[in-house]
Amino acid sequence: MSTHLITGAGSGIGAVLARRLLDRGDHVVALARDAGRAKQIAAELPGAAVIVGDLSQPGRLSWAFSKQHLPDRIDSLVHAAGVVDLGDVGDLPATLWEQQLAVNLVAPAELTRLLLPVLRVSEGHVVFVNSGAGLRANAGWSAYAASKHGLKALADALRAEESAHGVRVTSIFPGRTATPMQERVHHQEGAEYDAERFITPDSVATTILTAIDLPRDAIITDLMVRPGR
Structure with a gap:
């Protein structure tokens, strides 16, 4: 049975x-931002384990994990x-x-x-759910796109650094997806x-599973997914 931290x-x-x-x-381990959200996720995903760590405060993740x-x-x-707040460069405070860079880039890094020692032993797979904004930036999307461009750089560097340890790294770049964040x-x-x-979301989940389940003689490094309509 495989273990996945999401x-x-x-x-x-x-x-x-x-x-x-x-x-x-x-086996699924879900990360929740606080104890209240952890209870909700545990109820919504019977059988999953839940740990707590606030991605908006990446500097505190190590401390949070030391207690669990x-x-x-x-x-x-x-x-x-991920989080997104749109705004022109001249207007965005x-x-x-800081919030988008923290959650979308610094926290994943x-x-x-923190988990690399375990990932190395397991020869695990790191999947970054990026965005079309990680490949191009449109007006009003500067902060979000910057965080996602950075996430691609993080993935590319990690792949080069960890291949010798058997750790695989994939970036998924979905187009607009029907999620609460898109709303x-x-x-x-x-x-x-x-x-x-x-x-x-199911279609994007399928692409992630495809990457995870690919035999170890190959790796999907970057995968773009676009609406078919």
Whole structure:
């Protein structure tokens, strides 16, 4: 039975992925931002273990984990959590830059660093759920796109550094996906939200599973997923 640690397992792509892994008999460890959210996720994902760590405060993750039991084996670490706040460069305050960089970039780097010893022993797989914004930046998307461009750089560097240890690294770049975060984006854009126009979270989860389940003689390094309509 494989063990998968997933951030963002309480909603959207991460939640769908966690359920599919549990349904096939794998062990899932979900990361929650606080104790209250941990109880909610545990109720929503029966059979999953939940640990607590606030991604908006990456510098405190080490302390938080020192108070909890972490798995002795991790076959995949999936970074699916993220936040987005749109705004032009001339209008976006430093606090929103800091929040998006912390959750979307610094926390994945720190979480990966803390779990690398286990990932090396397990010859595990690190999956970064990036975004189309990680490949190009449009007006109003500067902070979010910067965090996602940085996430691609993190993945590329990690892949080069850890291949000798048998750790595989994949970046997934989904286009607009029908998640609560996408609904929030549309609200910020002042646009009508129509989930039927976008990729389903299940389709993105399928691409993640494809990467994770690929035989070890090959690796998907970067995978772009776009709406088919």
